[in-house]
Amino acid sequence: MLPWFSSIYTSLTTRYLAKSLHHGLLFSGVKGIGKFQLALELSHTLLCKQSSVQGPCGQCQSCNLRQAGNHPDFHILESEKQLGVDKIREGIAKLIGTAQMGGNKVLLIPKADSMTEAASNALLKTLEEPTLNTYLILITNSVNKLMPTILSRCEKHTLGLPTEQESMQYLVQKGFNDVSPALLGAYGNAPLSVEDALSGEDDFSYRLFSDGMRALLAGDADKQPQMLANKWKDNAGQVALWCQQHAHERFMQRQQPDDYVRYKACVDAVKTLQHPGVNKSMVLFGLLKQFQR
Ligand SMILES: [Zn+2]
Numbered sequence: 001m002l003p004w005f006s007s008i009y010t011s012l013t014t015r016y017l018a019k020s021l022h023h024g025l026l027f028s029g030v031k032g033i034g035k036f037q038l039a040l041e042l043s044h045t046l047l048c049k050q051s052s053v054q055g056p057c058g059q060c061q062s063c064n065l066r067q068a069g070n071h072p073d074f075h076i077l078e079s080e081k082q083l084g085v086d087k088i089r090e091g092i093a094k095l096i097g098t099a100q101m102g103g104n105k106v107l108l109i110p111k112a113d114s115m116t117e118a119a120s121n122a123l124l125k126t127l128e129e130p131t132l133n134t135y136l137i138l139i140t141n142s143v144n145k146l147m148p149t150i151l152s153r154c155e156k157h158t159l160g161l162p163t164e165q166e167s168m169q170y171l172v173q174k175g176f177n178d179v180s181p182a183l184l185g186a187y188g189n190a191p192l193s194v195e196d197a198l199s200g201e202d203d204f205s206y207r208l209f210s211d212g213m214r215a216l217l218a219g220d221a222d223k224q225p226q227m228l229a230n231k232w233k234d235n236a237g238q239v240a241l242w243c244q245q246h247a248h249e250r251f252m253q254r255q256q257p258d259d260y261v262r263y264k265a266c267v268d269a270v271k272t273l274q275h276p277g278v279n280k281s282m283v284l285f286g287l288l289k290q291f292q293r
Pocket of ligand 1: 059
């Protein structure tokens with residue numbers, strides 16, 4: 001369990017054990033704080049045959065099936081793009097009838113805001129009159145995008161950010177020893193977003209950025225501002241934030257006027273890049289030139 005969610009987790013499990021937990025739960029909060037992990041952990045508790053306030057026992061048949069990834073009464077509804085009505089109906093159909101393991105049935109919807117209007121309407125009836133022993137857990141980064149009718153039928157939990165100390169401890173435990181508070185800040189203080197970016201094997205990650213910057217600062221002929229600006233233009237906003245963090249750290253270390261000028265340029269670039277229609281490659285080029293040796 002993520003330490004910053006331990007108190008809400010304990011309160012939810014306590015209520016579940018006292019048979020007073022609502023069947024429709026909604027977890028909202030910014031991206032990268034671990035809402036899905038909390039929902040997953042709670043699902044495990046709901047499915048376990050002998051769960052306690054500490055969570056699932058980890059030993060019963062239900063726990064074994066869940067650990068093997070094939071619990072017949074646990075369903076996650078996901079979709080690459082929008083979550084359509086067919087997918088929702090398919091999910092609801094799995095909740096009808098007795099649980100195969102004789103306990104609870106859980107349906108998890110990680111991106112509830114991706115439901116179409118028709119999909120939301122299809123889910124309403126189940127939220128209003130749930131099938132027996134059923135729990136629905138909805139998660140969203142943008143609660144405003146959910147239909148009011150869905151919101152009014154869920155028990156809502158707005159999950160906040162961990163403290164800086166909690167985030168840093170988490171990242172160190174994950175093996176990221178070199179994360180600064182500024183980098184954490186660049187990701188909206190959301191530790192799981194930092195983790196994703198640092199471990200990402202995507203086309204674009206913090207590692208790729210820092211390799212490029214190192215080469216740029218060293219005056220490497222292959223890593224010229226124009227080339228990097230073109231390569232990074234689709235992630236221009238993120239790059240500007242990382243540059244800002246980089247400049248800030250250097251200024252704090254060396255207290256050189258040059259570093260302050262760069263930092264200021266980054267702050268301006270971050271603002272400029274928020275305007276739609278701006279030439280991102282050009283803004284980045286202007287910014288990266290400042291870092292070139
Ligand atoms: Zn168990």
